[in-house]
Amino acid sequence: MSLLPTATVATIARHVGQRVTLAGWVYHKTEKGKLIFILLRDGSGTIQCVTFKKNVSEATFATAQALTQESSCRITGTVRADERAPGGYELDVEEVELIGASHDYPITPKEHGVEFLMAHRHLWVRSSKQHAILRIRAEVIAAAQEWLNEQGFIRFDTPILTATAAEGTTNLFATDYFDLGKAYLAQTGQLYVEAGMMAFGRVYCFGPTFRAEKSKTRRHLTEFWMIEPEVAFADHEDNMRLQEQFVSAIVGRVLDRRREDLKVLERDTTMLEQVVPPFPRITYDQAIELIAHHQGEVEGADPLPWGEDFGAPHETLIASKFDRPVFVERFPSAVKAFYMQPDPNRPEVALCADLLAPEGYGEIIGGSQRIHDPALLEQRIHEHGLRIEDYEWYLDLRRYGTVPHSGFGMGIERVVAWLTxxxxxxxxxxxxxxxYRIYP
RNA sequence: UCCCCAAUAGCUCAAUGGUAGAGCAGCUGACUGUUAAUCAGCGGGUUCCUGGUUCGAAUCCAGGUUGGGGAGCCA
Structure with a gap:
């Protein structure tokens, strides 16, 4: 006999009038004498299971009475529509089978502090808001990959253990690698994905990346997931067009398919509805002017001299002037990675762009056209104090049929934070x- | 790494130098339509640690620990 239930909460409307078995966990329970309401959570949703004493055996009623928060059980009964039930449907209980008891479940329906919830993260993910956020995360990932696949991209997986730093030696997690010395956890798949681009034309990598930055802010994790498309024969303009279509497609799909989750999160979606191409674009120079012009509007967003990179308050200030994500392009080469193509008309700036999310959620994408000239790339490697022998394979990509190409990396968590x-x-x-936290 | 803030019951908090408390959770009982039910009762404390000031410290002081918010760096 299978343990699988005959129905799930998400599709319960199809079963009205039928006798079904649901399997899940007790989210909440209210006893009213000869009547017990069990709010059952099965992963796909929650449903109220109504247990009348006169309708069930004494043993079943006793089992129902003994259920505690997060006890697992199988409940059999008849589905009916009832406007008194949350969600409009409920189960008229006939049998209750306890699978695994739960005693003193720590997360109660009341409020909890951050420290307590983070220490119980393994249980916190069962809660409704966390459930909604993580569902939207899954939708963002699925939407991103499927959209790229439809555009002819090939997923090209890049290594997590790498021999050298992609963008410099600082901020890397190191580990011993047998007799070959240190290996480093990848902080980007970018260099390797360029090899894939030369093989397939349009590729992307997707996976966890690691930064040993001692960042202590609400926008940083030491392990985060990034999706990095790379396109052959694409210039800086093509790159930005791809990004605005990509982001719009993801936002559109989340609005389309995860409306209920956004409601659970009480997310005001008016700003999200406006996310359609084209996105506004300003240059780094214009951004510097904008910051100076709106001095004092955002705390910490003080005017910057040309050549300095923005801080978080500057990004918030810039983004607040637009009703959708905004590109800031052509940063000074000096503050950007070594592989970025210089602007032919102004070599001191790079053909790159950051995409800033609205409402203060910060940078969600960083991208650029890459240097395709082997001599220039070699020069930049020297200028950044990197060892040329570590990048011989990367230089090979320019020695054998080099092409202008562009790509970008989108941080999944920041996009999810913004959307939710x-x-x-x-x-x-x-x-x-x-x-300061690696447990649980 | 730097700046700011906090730590009291399982959880969320109160008690501003004078007997440590409430709500929720838990346990017991009542209740046939609850939506974080309601009502009655019960149990629950190394006030983060170490030292100091004081007749007296959860409260004031010093050092430490842990956590939170922010900065820098970045996606």
Whole structure:
């Protein structure tokens, strides 16, 4: 006999009038003498199971009475529509089978502090809001991959253990690698995905990336997931067009398919509805002017001299002037990675762009056209104090049929934080890895 | 790494130098339509640690620990 239930809560409307078995966990229970309401959670949703004493055996009623929060059980009964039931449907209980008891479940329906919830993250993910956020995370990931697949991209997986730093030696997690010395956890798949681009034309990598930055903010994790498309024969303009279509497609699909979850999160979606191409674009130079012009509007967003990178308050200030994500393009090369193509008309700036999310959620994408000239790339490697021998394979990509190409990386957690209206990024991944927390 | 803030019951908090309390959770009982039910009762404390000031410290002081918010860096 299968243990699988005959129905799930998500599709319960199809079973009205039928006798079904649901399997799940007790989310909440209310006893009223000869009547017990069990709110059952099966992963797909929650449903009220009404147990009348006169309708069930004494043993079944006793089992129902003994259920505690998060006890697992199988409940059999008849589905009926009832406007008094949350969600409109309920189960008229006939049998209750306890699977696994739960005693003193720590997370009660009341309020809890951050420390307590983070220490119980393995249980917290059962709660309705966490459930909604993580469902939207799954939708963002599925939407991103499926959209790229439809555009002819090939998923090209890049290594997590790498021999050298992609963008510099600092901020890397190191581990011993047998007799070959140190290996480092990848902080990006970018360099390797360029090899894939040369093989397939359009590729993307998707996986966890690691940064040993001692960041202690609501926008940072030491382990986060990034999707990085790379396109051959694409220039900086093509790159931005791809990004605005990509992001719009993801937002559109979440609005389309995860409306209920957004409602659970009480997310105001008016800003999200406006996310359609084209996105506004300003240059770094214009951004510097904008910051100076709106001095004092956002705390910490003080005017910057040309050549300095923005801080979080500057990004918030810039984004607040637009009703959809905004590109800031052509940053000074000096503050950006070594592989970015210089602007032919102004070599001191790079053909790159950051995409800033509205409502203060910060940078969600960083991208650029890459240097395709082998001599220039070699020069930049030297200028950044990197060892040329570590990058011979990367230089090979320019020695054998080089082409202008562009790509970008999108941080999944920041996108999820933005779409769900989650203030802190730690709730957008099942088990966040942070500076001072690696358990559970 | 730097700046700011906090730590009291299982949880969320109160008690501003004078007998440590409430709500929720838990347990017992009542209740046939609850939506975080309601009502009655019960149990629950190394006030983060170490030291100091004081007749007296949860409260004031010093150091430490842990956590939170922010900065820098970045997606």
């Amino acid at each position: 209206g989650t203030r802190h990024i730690r709730e957008t991944i099942p088990f966040p890895r942070q500076l």
